[in-house]
Amino acid sequence: MAKELWKGNEAVAEAAIKAGCRFFFGYPITPQNEIPEYMAMKMPQIDGCFLQAESEVAAINMVYGAAGAGARVMTSSSSPGISLKQEGITYIAGAELPCVIVNMVRGGPGLGGIQPAQSDYFQSCKGGGHGDYRLVVLAPASVQEAVDLTQEAFDIADQYRNPVLILGDGMIGQMMEPVEFTEVKKRKLPEKTWATVGTKGKRKTNVINSLFIDPADCERHNFHLFEKYAEIEKNEIKVEEYNLEGAEIVFAAYGTTARIVKNAINSLAKEGIKAGLIRPITLWPFPAKAFEKAAEQAGVKAFMSVEMSMGQMVEDVKLSVNGKKPVYFYGRTGGMFPTPKAIAEEAKKILGGAK
Amino acid sequence: MAVVFEKTRGLAEKPFHYCPGCTHGIIHRLVAESLDELNLIDDAIGVAPVGCAVFAYDYFNCDMQEAAHGRAPAAATGIKRVNPNAAVFTYQGDGDLASIGAAEVVHAAMRGEKITTIFVNNAIYGMTGGQMAPTTLVGQKATTAPYGRDENHAGMPLRVSEMLATIPKAAFVERVSVHDVKHIIQAKKAIKKAFQLQMEGKGFTLVEVLSTCPTNWGKTPIEALKWLQENMIPYYPLGNFKNIEEVK
Numbered sequence: 001m002a003k004e005l006w007k008g009n010e011a012v013a014e015a016a017i018k019a020g021c022r023f024f025f026g027y028p029i030t031p032q033n034e035i036p037e038y039m040a041m042k043m044p045q046i047d048g049c050f051l052q053a054e055s056e057v058a059a060i061n062m063v064y065g066a067a068g069a070g071a072r073v074m075t076s077s078s079s080p081g082i083s084l085k086q087e088g089i090t091y092i093a094g095a096e097l098p099c100v101i102v103n104m105v106r107g108g109p110g111l112g113g114i115q116p117a118q119s120d121y122f123q124s125c126k127g128g129g130h131g132d133y134r135l136v137v138l139a140p141a142s143v144q145e146a147v148d149l150t151q152e153a154f155d156i157a158d159q160y161r162n163p164v165l166i167l168g169d170g171m172i173g174q175m176m177e178p179v180e181f182t183e184v185k186k187r188k189l190p191e192k193t194w195a196t197v198g199t200k201g202k203r204k205t206n207v208i209n210s211l212f213i214d215p216a217d218c219e220r221h222n223f224h225l226f227e228k229y230a231e232i233e234k235n236e237i238k239v240e241e242y243n244l245e246g247a248e249i250v251f252a253a254y255g256t257t258a259r260i261v262k263n264a265i266n267s268l269a270k271e272g273i274k275a276g277l278i279r280p281i282t283l284w285p286f287p288a289k290a291f292e293k294a295a296e297q298a299g300v301k302a303f304m305s306v307e308m309s310m311g312q313m314v315e316d317v318k319l320s321v322n323g324k325k326p327v328y329f330y331g332r333t334g335g336m337f338p339t340p341k342a343i344a345e346e347a348k349k350i351l352g353g354a355k
Numbered sequence: 356m357a358v359v360f361e362k363t364r365g366l367a368e369k370p371f372h373y374c375p376g377c378t379h380g381i382i383h384r385l386v387a388e389s390l391d392e393l394n395l396i397d398d399a400i401g402v403a404p405v406g407c408a409v410f411a412y413d414y415f416n417c418d419m420q421e422a423a424h425g426r427a428p429a430a431a432t433g434i435k436r437v438n439p440n441a442a443v444f445t446y447q448g449d450g451d452l453a454s455i456g457a458a459e460v461v462h463a464a465m466r467g468e469k470i471t472t473i474f475v476n477n478a479i480y481g482m483t484g485g486q487m488a489p490t491t492l493v494g495q496k497a498t499t500a501p502y503g504r505d506e507n508h509a510g511m512p513l514r515v516s517e518m519l520a521t522i523p524k525a526a527f528v529e530r531v532s533v534h535d536v537k538h539i540i541q542a543k544k545a546i547k548k549a550f551q552l553q554m555e556g557k558g559f560t561l562v563e564v565l566s567t568c569p570t571n572w573g574k575t576p577i578e579a580l581k582w583l584q585e586n587m588i589p590y591y592p593l594g595n596f597k598n599i600e601e602v603k
Binding site: 051059 | 367397398399400402409412413415416417418419420421422423426429430431432433434435436437438441458459461462466
């Protein structure tokens with residue numbers, strides 16, 4: 001298939017349909033409206049179901065019901081709406097239901113703004129809702145990658161019976177880029193023998209539930225979840241390493257910001273400064289080993305996390321670098337972008353200080 | 356000897372955890388018998404609430420999902436859209452449905468979701484220990500209304516059936532009670548009708564069942580039944596509020 005020009009939000013919706021998603025429950029919020037709009041147009045043509053819920057709270061609980069009934073199901077929203085979905089997300093994680101959630105992040109806190117941001121990293125990777133649980137968090141840096149990751153997200157969700165979050169931002173959702181839809185590598189997926197579809201009188205009843213009233217049972221359930229999360233950490237880490245060889249400074253950045261950082265790296269190279277980038281594609285599981293390894297590189301003087309936030313992923317970078325090298329932070333927030341020039345200036349300041 | 360009564364196969368073997376004199380057990384039986392008699396139990400998917408009936412997923416002998424507080428109609432929407440031929444029902448108390456889940460039930464009715472909601476109204480939060488519900492009567496004492504519900508402070512109790520009956524896509528709305536045998540028989544008739552209309556694709560169906568809470572009302576089971584009759588029925592009149600078959 002030739003490359004076509006697609007808007008990020010619509011491309012994500014089409015990728016979901018291509019991955020077999022036939023149920024979508026959503027609620028309008030900028031800057032992700034093209035996803036529900038696309039679904040509203042397409043689903044009736046393919047015997048799927050698009051439903052505009054009365055709220056984000058209802059939408060995520062419709063996802064809970066549909067996922068519990070064994071369907072491939074998705075919802076999408078943006079930051080304030082994702083906050084509302086947190087109740088449903090922790091129930092989905094607790095009941096071990098597969099689904100895909102898209103967050104096209106905008107500035108916060110509160111109503112914030114409608115421009116791109118990365119200030120939902122904590123919410124995505126460190127809980128969001130109550131209890132001990134993890135989402136698989138995928139952070140695309142281009143429309144093409146958003147398409148590929150969305151398709152794979154459904155398989156990851158089904159393989160582990162776990163919700164998967166696509167963490168984009170207003171930029172990924174709103175910009176147009178050339179895209180090629182390719183088949184994702186098929187995984188061997190378990191049968192959904194647990195789904196509530198009616199017993200048909202042929203088996204014991206299936207129950208979708210996250211309540212364990214006996215604390216020993218509840219702890220056992222948590223242990224089980226964390227065995228699963230360990231498996232995901234072992235199998236599913238994705239990371240891009242760029243220009244690390246001989247780097248004096250290693251940037252950490254994901255999504256849209258990683259692309260801006262690459263421009264900064266190129267302009268630093270012109271000044272004879274070698275800089276590299278570690279770009280986590282999975283924010284959880286976090287590619288800690290890539291940072292550990294880079295911290296061992298003799299030539300690396302410092303790390304710098306660049307984010308469209310006040311500094312969130314930088315905490316995981318620090319944990320991974322583990323004091324071996326200094327870790328700095330530079331960010332813009334509220335819908336503002338760091339410029340390549342500003343990033344390069346910050347890097348030079350750090351290297352000057354580190355010499 | 357002729358069998359005059361048998362436990363329905365719509366109920367699982369698990370003993371109920373409900374307090375002595377609580378009418379949840381009767382209502383569970385009526386729902387389970389209705390599903391069994393309509394030959395729907397093997398195709399049924401129920402949604403349990405948060406509240407006293409939270410363990411309903413252990414009691415009904417069909418596939419079940421446990422929903423977040425108040426969200427059962429949204430979860431049931433997802434289930435029904437995936438399984439359009441299944442008999443999907445929610446079983447919810449007054450705190451779950453009329454307070455935190457008010458939006459979900461109103462919009463499920465608005466969309467005409469082809470589900471059946473069993474709404475158990477005992478005018479109090481039972482599981483959490485007797486707090487005021489949106490259906491607590493004026494003057495009725497609760498742990499969070501220790502001087503009795505004051506209508507100037509906490510408003511008037513919500514008449515859910517009357518409200519939902521105004522919604523065009525609500526196909527069947529009836530309020531019943533289970534305080535004596537005659538009313539139990541009427542309640543079952545309504546529940547059965549609701550499931551029938553759901554399966555005929557007529558729209559959203561709801562049966563509100565007036566129920567007792569001897570423990571949190573501070574009454575014996577017999578006093579509680581009497582209190583329901585004398586205090587709840589005057590404010591929550593029994594009867595059918597909507598039947599699509601009779602709407603011309």
